[in-house]
Amino acid sequence: MQLGNIMLASxxxxxxxxxxxxxxxxxxxxxxxxxxxxxxxxxxxxQPFVGAKISKVAGIEARGFILxxxxxxxxxxxxxxxxxxxxxxxxxxxxxxxxxxxEDEVEIHTDAVSPGESVLLVDDLIATGGxxxxxxxxxxxxxxxxxxxxxxxxxxxxxxxxxIAAIGVPVHALVAFPGH
Amino acid sequence: MQLGNIMLASxxxxxxxxxxxxxxxxxxxxxxxxxxxxxxxxxxxxQPFVGAKISKVAGIEARGFILxxxxxxxxxxxxxxxxxxxxxxxxxxxxxxxxxxxEDEVEIHTDAVSPGESVLLVDDLIATGGxxxxxxxxxxxxxxxxxxxxxxxxxxxxxxxxxIAAIGVPVHALVAFPGH
Numbered sequence: 192m193q194l195g196n197i198m199l200a201s202x203x204x205x206x207x208x209x210x211x212x213x214x215x216x217x218x219x220x221x222x223x224x225x226x227x228x229x230x231x232x233x234x235x236x237x238q239p240f241v242g243a244k245i246s247k248v249a250g251i252e253a254r255g256f257i258l259x260x261x262x263x264x265x266x267x268x269x270x271x272x273x274x275x276x277x278x279x280x281x282x283x284x285x286x287x288x289x290x291x292x293x294e295d296e297v298e299i300h301t302d303a304v305s306p307g308e309s310v311l312l313v314d315d316l317i318a319t320g321g322x323x324x325x326x327x328x329x330x331x332x333x334x335x336x337x338x339x340x341x342x343x344x345x346x347x348x349x350x351x352x353x354x355i356a357a358i359g360v361p362v363h364a365l366v367a368f369p370g371h
Numbered sequence: 372m373q374l375g376n377i378m379l380a381s382x383x384x385x386x387x388x389x390x391x392x393x394x395x396x397x398x399x400x401x402x403x404x405x406x407x408x409x410x411x412x413x414x415x416x417x418q419p420f421v422g423a424k425i426s427k428v429a430g431i432e433a434r435g436f437i438l439x440x441x442x443x444x445x446x447x448x449x450x451x452x453x454x455x456x457x458x459x460x461x462x463x464x465x466x467x468x469x470x471x472x473x474e475d476e477v478e479i480h481t482d483a484v485s486p487g488e489s490v491l492l493v494d495d496l497i498a499t500g501g502x503x504x505x506x507x508x509x510x511x512x513x514x515x516x517x518x519x520x521x522x523x524x525x526x527x528x529x530x531x532x533x534x535i536a537a538i539g540v541p542v543h544a545l546v547a548f549p550g551h
Contacts, residue, residue: 204461206460206461209460210460216460218460218461220451220452220459220460220461220480220483221482223443223449223450223451223452224427224449224450224451224482224483225449226426226427226443226447226448226449229443229444229449229450230444230447233444246406247404247406250437252433253432253433253436253452253454253458254436254452256433256434256436256437256440257430257436257437257439257440257450257452258440259437259440260436260437260438260439260440260441260444261440261441261443261444261450263403263406263409263441264409264410264413264440264441264444264445265444267406267410268406269403269404269405269406269409270403270404270409270437270441271400271403271404272400272403272433272434272437274433278433279400280386280389280390280396280398280400281384281386281398281400300400302401302404303400303404
């Protein structure tokens, strides 16, 4: 079952029991590999934000780098990476967030954004929203105005979109898989 | 010291003693964060290949995803990821390559390219060329015609560009740091 853009939804491959039994993994590599679907996804990701004067896109490692790089190019903006701990070479800001079991950490460079800069957060998928919330906190700590968060896929049953909206960031997703 | 595009070279930050003492790390996050430099880098990366009818860009994890996503968007092509072992959800082809100490592995999906498809390989930097060579082998194994390999940075003393040229793939790099 899916809601949203049917052409994009049909370009997403579903892999049962990955990475664990019982999980339906939504694989966007088939969408990215289809030139028309990739272009359409980028067009639709930026659509609500074209008047927002976004000067930087923040992409979340690793699939958010692919889409975020393309979205930044489409918007003629800069790009800044949100990376897992220990991957960025200069001074960083770090945020810890909870996983289903344990916790994880993401980082941005301290100079990733300029104070007051309008930033669009991009990733391939929003599930619980833990990583996205941590990214928003980091970007705000660096002085960014996070004008929105854009995802190809939303798993609405996991509540991530509401969680990000609740901290004041408009969420835009192209395809939803209820019941994931 | 650097050779090549001066505007792009000056947008690259050099971090001494990272990740180990004695290494000068070339950090492209400052280039990516500068909207004009990012756009110029993408324009220059694709420039030799605009007539080559590239239908897919292969980007190498992780920084090659950012540039590769933007290059694919610029060329209106598809994108396929070259990932570290164990990150891709469907059936893969795998290639082992030597590191300074030990070895590493990269993968692509078995359906990453169509037979005969013209593919451009993209990464941020070429050093020894080990990862790029493994990526070329994988793409060819899947049936791709690898029409070129494009990098923002070349460290010419490490010989990677010659290594890739020697297996029949034209190499294009925007900035060289001799003596790295």
